[in-house]
Ligand SMILES: [Zn+2]
């Protein structure tokens with residue numbers, strides 16, 4: 001490797017390292033890139049290298065890298081970033097320096113009521129090192145404080161801090177729930193709330209991940225009934241599927257998870273058309289139909305298919321020869 005490493009490249013290295021039998025080699029190539037100034041985001045590269053070496057059991061190297069990352073962020077941004085600090089604490093435990101690890105964790109503990117990244121990181125490090133009870137205590141204390149703050153803001157929902165506090169409460173609830181689960185503790189009210197909020201979040205992500213799609217026969221039937229293009233883009237079925245592929249790709253790039261298409265039908269659309277002398281199909285009607293499909297139990301076709309699998313559009317061609325090359 002000799003080129004510049006983007007953040008995406010570093011993400012890929014981090015992912016590869018998880019299943020790799022030689023994570024040390026991946027870390028070494030990342031460290032090379034750091035030393036040669038070939039990384040776009042130095043703090044992040046150091047953090048990932050610290051994480052890989054820690055997981056690979058090379059605690060001393062990990063501590064050094066994590067310290068460089070912490071120092072880099074302090075110098076360049078004047079901020080304390082939780083991620084490298086958590087890795088440093090983990091590596092210190094690994095190196096048998098428990099007292100230093102706890103000192104580092106105390107600094108992170110103060111961030112529990114400030115930084116939404118902190119709860120999960122602190123919980124994970126403590127649990128991984130046999131200190132789940134301490135994690136439960138810290139997270140409960142921080143949660144009480146943040147919920148109190150949220151209560152105060154309840155009367156002024158337009159307060160600019162409202163969303164930040166809600167996000168912190170969410171992260172604390174989840175981290176605490178996981179730690180308590182680890183300890184085998186029964187659900188309390190906060191755990192119920194944690195599950196409920198997580199479920200809501202998953203549902204809202206699901207809405208983003210389902211896209212209505214009309215198979216060829218249905219699209220052509222729809223065009224006979226409503227001569228105007230049925231969906232925003234696509235005067236023909238071919239344009240419709242190319243636009244669908246492009247939209248899915250866009251959503252994937254914005255982080256949508258578990259993307260899928262749900263096949264719709266002309267008859268289904270007709271149920272949402274307004275009848276005003278003649279049958280009209282406007283974009284609100286298409287949207288309403290699409291929403292109803294997302295809530296139904298109809299078969300979803302997950303996206304993307306494998307390159308050599310049949311295309312999602314129903315053409316019977318392989319994905320790599322059908323819609324994959326056609327997004328533009
Ligand atoms: Zn639960």
Ligand SMILES: [Zn+2]
Pocket residue numbers: 241311312313314315319322323324
């Ligand atoms: Zn296709």
